[in-house]
Every structure is written in C-alpha cells, then in structure tokens.
Amino acid sequence: MIFFTILLLVYIIILGGNGLIIFVVKNISQLPILSLKSPSSFLSLCLLLQTLNDPKLFSPMYFFLHNLSFVDVLFTTSIMPNMLAGFLVDQLTISYSGCFLQMYFFIGLSVTGRAILTVMAYDRYVAICNPLRYTAIMTRPVQVLLVVGAWGFGALCPLPAITMALQQRYCGPNVVRHGWCDPSSVRRLVCGDxxxxxxxxxxxxxxxxxxxxxxxxxxxxxxxxxxxxxxxAQRLKALGTCTAHLTVVSFSYSAASFIYISYRVGNVSAEVRIIVSVLYSALTPFLNPIIYSLRNKELRDAIRRIGTRFRPAVMSAPKNIQTVT
Structure with a gap:
C-alpha cells in the first residue's frame, strides 16, 4: 500500500502537471463563440480564459511543449494504471496480445518523446542561429510536419523487435518479472534461441x-x-531560452543510459533493474512540467493568471439574469 500510494500520487501529479501545460498552451480562441447562448457566469468564465491567451504561448516552442506533455501523459498511462493495480491484487494478469500491445506503446512513446525533444532542439537552433528567418522557417506547416515525423519515427522504431518477439514460441513459466511487459523480461520466457x-x-x-x-x-x-x-546580454538571453530544454534532455538521456547499462551488466539483480526502470518511467514525465514551469517565465505567468483570475471572475459574475421579452 505504501508503494501504491506513492505511485498513485506521482501519477496524479503527472496528469495534473502535464494537463495544466496542455490547457495553458492550447488555443481556446473558439470559447466565446461556444458561449453565446450560455448563462452569464459561464460567459464570464469563457471571457476570462480568452484573456489568458498569450501570443508568446503560440510560438513553435510551446506547440512542441504541448505535444511533449501529451506524449508524457500517454507514456505513463500505458504502464502506470496496470502497475498500480498490481499492488492491490495478489497476482496481476495480462493477456498475450495486451502484453505486446503495452510493450509497443511503451517503447514507441518513449522514442516519440525523445524525437520531440530533438525537434525542440532544432527549434532553438533556428531561433538563436537564424533569428531573422525564424518566422519564415518555423511556419505552422513545418511545425506540424516535424511533429508528425516525430510520431512516425516513434511508431516505426519498435516494429522490428515487436514483430520478431511475436513470432517466437513461449513455454514454461508465464510470469514476467517486471512492472510491465518489458522486452528483456518477456524475452526470458522464449523457448529457443x-x-x-x-x-x-x-x-x-x-x-x-x-x-x-x-x-x-x-x-x-x-x-x-x-x-x-x-x-x-545576448548570450545570457539565448542561454535562458535553452536552459529548460537542456535540463530535460540531460536528465532523460542520462537516466536512459543508466537503464541501458544496468540491463547489460550481469551482476545487477532483477529487483534493482525493476526499481530503476519504474523510477525512470515515473520521474521523467513527473519532472518535465516542473522544469519547464520553473525555467519559463511566460508559462509561469500564464499559470499565475489562471490562479489569480479564475476565482474572482467566477465570483464577480451576476447572480441573476433578467431578460426582456
């Protein structure tokens, strides 16, 4: 129950933190149109949300950050609910097809996250090295094309390994010693080379x-x-735009390298590998919104406006609506 409580809180924070970034960055310009026939309280709320739109939040960097948060939510959701259920029952079971489906999404979303980090690095390169041509290069079609390429790269990378794993014959023990269907752990159940x-x-x-x-x-x-x-002065400004991304990249690749090495070292026990893998899978999506919120002024200001203006706007709405027919 201790591990269940800790991981549940981490999962809630991951959903809340990344969901808040998605909400802040997402374009909500159509809300006033949707609220024309709504009560005045809801109209006031929609007008408030419209004022929270910051033009800076619709720059390419925030478009990519929006997608990275979405990937983090899907990545943790692919393993965390099933793993949480394992702490509440004596023996957690998963179907054969469900195991490989979970394996595919876990690997694919992990690769997609790194591909989006790569796209964000290219965005920073264009902004700093070609500032005068930045808006001409990073147009909306180019942004969408880069994100689609990142998702496509993540979708294709796991296919060879998953396809070969599906063709193997499994017999004997049917227990995967891991928190989810990890490829290395599932491969130990193969009856053959x-x-x-x-x-x-x-x-x-x-x-x-x-x-x-x-x-x-x-x-x-x-x-x-x-x-x-x-x-x-220009150097400090350029460094400030890269700090959050560089921090996320450093943590992500350092943790991934440690996981990769631990699986190749023979004297590392399975329990240690499981604990390290769980910490890596939970901490990376957990820290991403915290790092970007702490290191990004526009994002902090938008979140602060949500906290300070949401309650007054709702409370200041008129209680009664009188209509003349």
Missing part, C-alpha cells in the same frame, strides 16, 4: 537513442558556436 532478437532489439535502441542524441548534440554545438560570437 533469442540471439537474433537481442541484436534487433539492440539495433533499434541504438538507432533511436543515437539518432536523436546526435541531432540534439549537433544543434547545441551550433548554438554554442553562435553564442560565442554574441555579447554578454
């Missing part, structure tokens, strides 16, 4: 990590070169 599966799984992981990692590193190398030619 898994060397080809290991190679394909390793190749897919390296492609996903190295491709995104190299692109992010390249973006920041070019950003560093551009910043070295700037004045002190």
């Amino acid at each position: 898994t060397s080809a599966d290991n190679i394909v799984s390793l190749t897919s992981a390296l492609v996903a990590l190295l491709t995104t990692g190299v692109l992010i590193l390249t973006s920041y190398v070019l950003i560093s070169v551009a910043m070295s030619r700037m004045g002190v």
Whole structure:
C-alpha cells in the first residue's frame, strides 16, 4: 500500500502537471463563440480564459511543449494504471496480445518523446542561429510536419523487435518479472534461441537513442558556436531560452543510459533493474512540467493568471439574469 500510494500520487501529479501545460498552451480562441447562448457566469468564465491567451504561448516552442506533455501523459498511462493495480491484487494478469500491445506503446512513446525533444532542439537552433528567418522557417506547416515525423519515427522504431518477439514460441513459466511487459523480461520466457532478437532489439535502441542524441548534440554545438560570437546580454538571453530544454534532455538521456547499462551488466539483480526502470518511467514525465514551469517565465505567468483570475471572475459574475421579452 505504501508503494501504491506513492505511485498513485506521482501519477496524479503527472496528469495534473502535464494537463495544466496542455490547457495553458492550447488555443481556446473558439470559447466565446461556444458561449453565446450560455448563462452569464459561464460567459464570464469563457471571457476570462480568452484573456489568458498569450501570443508568446503560440510560438513553435510551446506547440512542441504541448505535444511533449501529451506524449508524457500517454507514456505513463500505458504502464502506470496496470502497475498500480498490481499492488492491490495478489497476482496481476495480462493477456498475450495486451502484453505486446503495452510493450509497443511503451517503447514507441518513449522514442516519440525523445524525437520531440530533438525537434525542440532544432527549434532553438533556428531561433538563436537564424533569428531573422525564424518566422519564415518555423511556419505552422513545418511545425506540424516535424511533429508528425516525430510520431512516425516513434511508431516505426519498435516494429522490428515487436514483430520478431511475436513470432517466437513461449513455454514454461508465464510470469514476467517486471512492472510491465518489458522486452528483456518477456524475452526470458522464449523457448529457443533469442540471439537474433537481442541484436534487433539492440539495433533499434541504438538507432533511436543515437539518432536523436546526435541531432540534439549537433544543434547545441551550433548554438554554442553562435553564442560565442554574441555579447554578454545576448548570450545570457539565448542561454535562458535553452536552459529548460537542456535540463530535460540531460536528465532523460542520462537516466536512459543508466537503464541501458544496468540491463547489460550481469551482476545487477532483477529487483534493482525493476526499481530503476519504474523510477525512470515515473520521474521523467513527473519532472518535465516542473522544469519547464520553473525555467519559463511566460508559462509561469500564464499559470499565475489562471490562479489569480479564475476565482474572482467566477465570483464577480451576476447572480441573476433578467431578460426582456
């Protein structure tokens, strides 16, 4: 019950934090139209939400942040509810197809999150290295194309490993020693040679990590070169726009590398790997909204306006509505 309570609170905070970012960034310009026939209290609320729209929150960076928060919500939802249920029953079961479906979404959404971080690094590169052409380059079609590419990359990466795993024959123990259907843990249940599966799984992981990692590193190398030619004030301003993203990237890739190494070291027990994997899967979506909220002034201001204006707007709405017929 202790672990259940802790993970439940973490899951609620993940949904609330990322959901708040999605709510703040999302365009709500159509609300006044929807409220024309509504009571005045609801009209006041909609007008309030409309005033919360900050043009800066509709820049490409916040469009990508909106998608990253959405990925984090789906990523934790793919494993957390099922894992929470495991703390309440003696033996948690999952169907054969459900196990591989969970495995696919866990890997795919993890890769999608890193692909969106790569897109955000490219956005920072264009903003700092080509500021005069930024609006001409990062148009809305380009933003949508980059996000679609990130989702497509995440959807394709797990397919080779999952396809080969589905073709294997499983017998003997049917217990996956993990909090979810982890590929390495499921592979231990195969009755046969898994060397080809290991190679394909390793190749897919390296492609996903190295491709995104190299692109992010390249973006920041070019950003560093551009910043070295700037004045002190411009350099500090450029650094401030990259701090939150760089913090998230550093934590995400450091944790992923630690997980990857722990699975390749023979003397690391299964219990330790499970604990580390659970912490990584929960902490990354948990910290992302906190880091971006603390390091981003526009986002903090928008959240503050929600807290300070929501209650007064609702309370100041007229209690009675008189109509003349």
